Amino acid sequence: MTAEGEALVGGMANAGAIFRRGTLVERPAPRNAHALHAYLLALKEHGFDAAPTPVGLTEDGREQLTFIPGDVALPPFADWAMTRTALESVGRLLRRLHEAGAAVEIDTGAGWPGDLADPEGGTMLCHNDVCPENVVFRDGSAAALIDFDMAAPGRPLWDVAMTARYWIPLLDPASAAPSYPSSSGLDAPVRLRILADSYGLTPQDRAELPDVIEQATEVCRTFVARRVADGDPVYVQALAERGGWERWDRIQTWLGERREMFTEALLNRPPGGSGPGTTQVRDTD
Known part of the structure; x- marks a missing residue:
């Protein structure tokens, strides 16, 4: 030290x-x-x-x-962070946060950051940045959330969508590979269903989730664009190293092409997957 x-x-x-x-x-x-x-x-x-x-x-x-003791995944994310057990525990932890947060009155004059905030607002504070680096694990399960700097009022579904972007992950294969080495063995629609089930999304929220995910992705792109325009060296370098705006175009196209597939998985497909072209969720437990 x-x-x-x-x-x-x-x-x-x-x-x-x-x-x-x-x-x-x-x-x-x-x-x-x-x-x-x-x-x-x-x-x-x-x-x-x-x-x-x-x-x-x-x-x-x-x-x-x-300080909260435990393990925090850092990119490139190890297989243990991408197991089904880990994903289910993230969903349950987010639900616990929202259930407690629903009872907390928000200080509307606090100047909550709008960078990743839900454009529609809300009466509950969303974390907005439940990425692997902000989840503390113990024994392979999510135990705590850290770094609430981006927290802002929004819909619970917005927080689920933001979380899904990182934990499914909702990226085209080329974009996912550097940070998610095991992504080729992960089935995005199935994992999205698992997250929805573990969180306990209602049928209405499940039907809306794919559109909210695309909305959240656009907000994240705008956030990066703003940081780059301001000359933030961290984001300028990250954008260049990760493929520039072509990468964002590719991600958004990939999401749009799979909107119906995600909706079907959320509403109809049983967890674990079935049918042609479905691969099992990687689970190294």
Whole structure:
């Protein structure tokens, strides 16, 4: 451990700026830290203990939160992060977050970030960034969520769609391969159904999910475009290394071509898959 503490890796926005000091994590505080901390404390009061507990803010603009022990997947994601067990546990954990969050009153004047927010808004705070790097695992199952910096009001279905983009993953094969080495053995429609089942989506939400996923993908593209236009070196470099805007075009085309397939899987196909062209979900448990 250095004098500054143990550096924690992962993520893009705060890369190199997050440190663990014993039982605490120190990281740059978001602009709405006071409201976000109040929300996290309220979650705990409503029974959701799977998020960091805020401890305080420092004079130099950093926040202190409790450290949550466990395993966090980093790209390229190992097979253990892509098992059926892992996927089901992510769905259940997200549902727990939403059930607790539904009882928490949102501070509408807090200036929640709009970068990845649901364009339709909502009365519940969505995490908006449930990517593998922000989920803590224990014994192969999702145990906690971290990094609520992008949290903003929205529909629960929006959070499911954003989560699905990372955990299915909802990417064409060429785009998926660098970060998801095992993606060739994953069946996207089947995994989308598994996520919906583990979360407990209603039939109406299942029917709407493919369209919301495409909407979420467009919002994510706009987010990247804004960061690139602002000259953010992290996003400029990432865009260049990952295939530029052609990659985003390819992803969005791939999603559109599979909209009916996803709808069928969500509403009709049993988990595990069946029929021509269906491969089994990879599960290395």
